Amino acid sequence: MRTLADLRVTERGRLATIGGERAFRRRLLELGFVPGTEVVLRKVAPLGDPLEFEVRHCRISIRRKEAQALILEETP
């Protein structure tokens, strides 16, 4: 089972399930991280955390820990 945190830079993935604590999960949903959406990992901070993602043509950075709760669809 792969999560957003497992993406390599410039790799794409399609969101399957959005997990995490309610308040932050809700916030991510509102930023466009909804199931079925394609997400690209754009940057990794020099110290390995946080990560910058592109979702619906917008960029947002979150920490690895939170990204691990966003699960990707299995690629066929």
Place this chain on the structure above:
Amino acid sequence: MSQAPPLVALVGNPNTGKTTLFNALTGSSVRVGNYPGITVERSMGRLRGVDRPVDVLDVPGAYSLVARSDEERIAVDALLGLGGATAPALVVVVIDATALERNLYFALQVLELGRPTLIALNQMDAAERAGVQVDPTALADTLGVPVVPTVGTDIERVSALAQAIARYLAKPPPAPKWPWSPSDALAADIDALAPQFSQAPEAAQRAMALWALMSVEPTDSAAPPALRTSVAARLAAAEGAHRDLDLEIASARYQWIDDHAADFVTRSPTVRLADRADRLLLHPIVGFAAFLTIMAIGFQALFSWSDPFIGLVEGGMAALSGAARDVLPAGIVADFVAEALIGGVGNVLVFLPQIALLFVFIGVMEDSGYMARVAFLMDRIMRRVGLHGRAFVPMLSGFACAIPAILGTRTLERRRDRLLTMMVLPLMTCSARLPVYTLIIAATVPATTLWGVFSQQSLVMLGMYVFAIVIALIAAAVLGRTVLKGRREPLLLELPDYRVPSARSVGRLVFNRSGTFVREAGTVILLFTVVMWGLSSFPRNPAAAAPLEAERARLAAAQPAGAEPSAALTELDHRIAAARTEHSYAGRLGKGLEPVMSPLGFDWRINVGVVGAFAAREVFVSSMGIIYGVGGDVDEESPSMRRRMAEAKRPDGTPVHTPLTGLSLLVFFALACQCMSTIAVVRRESGGWKWPSFMFAYMTALAWLASFTVYQVGGLLGFS
């Protein structure tokens, strides 16, 4: 009663250029104040270039109207005129064309409220460079509300927006309709909750119901109990039916956006310039080298470049004080004006060079887009102690002075992050501690070298810097887990495009911050200065100084008129000053503190210095000068002062200033909250006396305990 001018609320996501637009719309008429009840700044200004008065309110940026914290709650209250706010006659949603979808999500929430709304489609130029073409007419048709394309820095486009605002105030646009249709199940939830919002405008009731489904927690004590119960019931029912309401609502809005985006936006693939720049600036080696260079420049500005300006302020104040003494007859009035009043104003103005330089630095970093990268680079390190990545800049500035650094915590958005940073900032080794450290180290640490290379004195100095950093980080970790616990907020960060900082907006920041400091913290600093002056100047002529005064009169009479004062006379003047200080209220306080402070190795003379240092740490040096009878105008390098300190004895004949006392005193100065200006600024920035009182209490207690441990354990181990 005169009618208040109509109110226009400017809302939008963070980083949409909303504040730039607000500044351009209102010009220099901005009034900065706090929102009722909480200390989040509220900016209000008059719309420029229209023929009748219109007030514009800059609502803090938010990604969503779903709100948990005080700061975010403002957006909802401001839009609907709840919680004592005035309802806006027109809402202007600022949309960033470069992040259209996410911005539209927020716009949909506003449209759902059914208020008269106008969309300002901002950053069209940046969007075009990024290959994004947005058709404003098509967007207006799709959303059913007027859309005005803008560029925050383009005067013509801004004035077109101002005209549009005036036009739509005179003739309101049709109330927006709910753009998307909820599913039947969701509609049932909304209809069930809508009656709970009978106090809101009718058109907004269903939107508020939807808002409550996402915002109100069953455990939320701030919401009305009836609303809480109903929301909890709907949430439970939804869960029972395997529905996920948060996901349903967010997905429905994005579904609408995805379905309609093709009508108004076309994209051509381009490489983002910021990505190229970030390949270097966020590179593990090049990026950190650039980061360190930039920080070093900022630190240099604060530490060295401010020096000439500080000298200028001090020189000017000294001249003013001298002039006052020339004009006024010698006596208490002249002393009060020259020392307390002019001295107090000087104590305020002396911070301005560093405050201005720090805000030039912060302003350039924020405006250029680099500040977000600082957070991106430093997050991993800073969060280990519970601090925000952005807190790095104020913490670094703390090495120069805590005052500008505390003002600099405004770069942090959350109140809890700001408070935590403020509480530990005064532990950083500020430049006012340097003269104190220099004097104590010179007087108590032997000037020997270790292994023939390292001077023992400079090692102690270095040790004090390391000690302060370690303690500050520990304090942050402890306070962040106890007093300032708060909900753990995961990081959410946007790395905006780089751009050339605008001199106008940096200038505005510097001007506003300096002004606020002088107005609001300045008055408290002035008051403290007057009180401290009173404590060290009264009673005016203690009996103990009378014999010395008589002798001075005799000597002065014996001296030929117009001659330079003799050495004996100067010496006597110093002894009189010492006697006056010893018997002043501050001196008595120093003596009264002996039972508390002697376990730290401090005698009454040190205590007087410590009490006086509350005015400002560096005052310790001149207090020591007065007490040891070498005059108040000594500096920390004065050899006669060091000799007197080295010769000073306790009643039992042992020397006062031993290496162990020195170390204990150094530790005390490193940790104690010995700075009234810091307290004044924290009061202003935290909006009350609670946090500065806490800060003073915890730092003083920490200082006492640490010095006690050093002195007592050191003594047990046989050091002296």
